[in-house]
Amino acid sequence: MKHLLPVITTLLCVSFYTQANDPAGKTILARGSVLAVDGSNEQQRQLQRRDTVFGVDRITTGEKSKAQFSMLDGGLIALKENSVLNIANYEFNDNTQQGSASIELLKGGLRSISGVIKKNGGSYSVKTPVGSIGIRGTHFEVQLVKGDVFLAVWDGAIDLTLENNNVVSLGDNEAFSFAQITATGEVFKTTRAARVFDQNIVAIDPKGDNEEETEQASITEVEVNAFEADTGVMDIYSEQQFQTVSSASLVDQIAQRQGVFNYEASSFNVNSSVGAVTDFAMTMAVDFDNGTVPDGEISFNDAGGNWYAAYSGLINLSELDLAVTFASHGNNKAEGDVDAIFLNDLDNITGNFNLNEINNPDVNASGSFKLEP
Known part of the structure; x- marks a missing residue:
């Protein structure tokens, strides 16, 4: 039995390593500097189209860079420039069509269209600096700006559980589909997407419980304008065009x-x-x-x-x-x-x-x- 212990220990280590390094998805677009760092050994590699990403990877995009990943369950993750995403867990059994996923946005922004995991009732969450997002729908976007978290739900719904356990719900069957959560936990709900999502903010709910619309939230707009000036982000298309393509239809x-x-x-x-x-x-x-x-x-x-x-x-x-x-x-x-x-x-x-x-x-x-x- 004594001689079997090293063998058992080795097998357990190999099993754990294999599980942690199981593929999580494929790179379908990598523009500019897109790096993956293996969390188990800190080895770094430059991602290119068709490259595999794993459940231990921390993915970073550089200036004027972006990436998109097709995940095991058919979900999509699009990572914006100057972003850092940690794939904490992404497991999916192709035979049973069951699995779970947990990713963490540390910097920048992402857009996600969830796949079979969520469709079949599995757990799918996105961690942010202000709390964890539970997914009730398919298509949402998150952007971090100077400690604040901006949210947009294009289809479906999400529930963001804050550090004080309060829940912010957005999307289908909710009063609002967009919100800003400050680093101090203040919630500002909006009826239109913030400019970090290439649209203007036209309504805001400063206390999170007032559904009355007000024109142009000046504090939020100033912060977002400053972000655009710092990063050089500019609208490529007119607001009318963006509304056309971002509509639920x-x-x-x-x-x-x-x-x-x-x-x-x-x-x-x-x-x-x-x-x-x-x-x-x-x-x-x-x-x-x-x-x-x-x-x-x-x-x-x-x-x-x-x-x-x-x-x-x-x-x-x-x-x-x-x-x-x-x-x-x-x-x-x-x-x-x-x-x-x-x-x-x-x-x-x-x-x-x-x-x-x-x-x-x-x-x-x-x-x-x-x-x-």
Whole structure:
């Protein structure tokens, strides 16, 4: 028996290590600096598309960086720039379709669309500096700003249990879908999303129990304006466009569409640093069954040669989250970004792009576009 103890101890350690290092999901988009740190040994790795993330990982995004992860149960986690997320637990049994998940947002912001775990009644929680969020629905967003926590529920509902055990409920069948919780525990509920979610605040409930709307909460607005000035965050799209794509009806519209739709440029406005632009073409394939943009291309000519960019990404409800996978200008390698949103009941896609040569960034091109099926 004495000789069996080291063997048993070793097996237990291996079992624990294997369980802790079980896959939690896959990286489906990694733009910029996206790092994963193994909590068991502090080893660091740069995440790229299709890389596995594990139940021991702490994930960090840098300046002008973002990431998206498809989790084991089909859930989605989109991590914003300058964020730190700890995957404390993510377990899912594909045979029983049961599991539990607990993640912790330490810095920055995330958007999450919950998967089968929550749909089948499992435990799914998101820890924040002010309390723990229990999920009653599918689509929500969290942003940390200077110690405060901003919440937005786009579909479904959440319950945030504060450190004093008070519960803040938001979303479906609740009076409010948006809130700010200060570092000291004050609750400000709103009828519109804060500007950290690319919208204006137009109503506020300072005490958490008053449903009367008031125009423009000045204290909150000043704090958010300061955040935007510090980080350089700017609205890409007009408020009217954002309202169109963030409405609850869009969720239903996406769910109703089936198959792959191919969009092409119907109008555009493009400028290049090296001359007039000709022969512009842009395509985008949108797979509504899987919620992805499997491929897209941009091509046009200027005095320096042909610009070409290939991109792919994910339907992220408020936007199409896209990443350029290859770009070139003539014989020179290039890089860039593409941003886009749905309009007119998914019948149009509008957005903009920026491209530049890697070794000579002064050679660049940018433009806006509208795509139709």
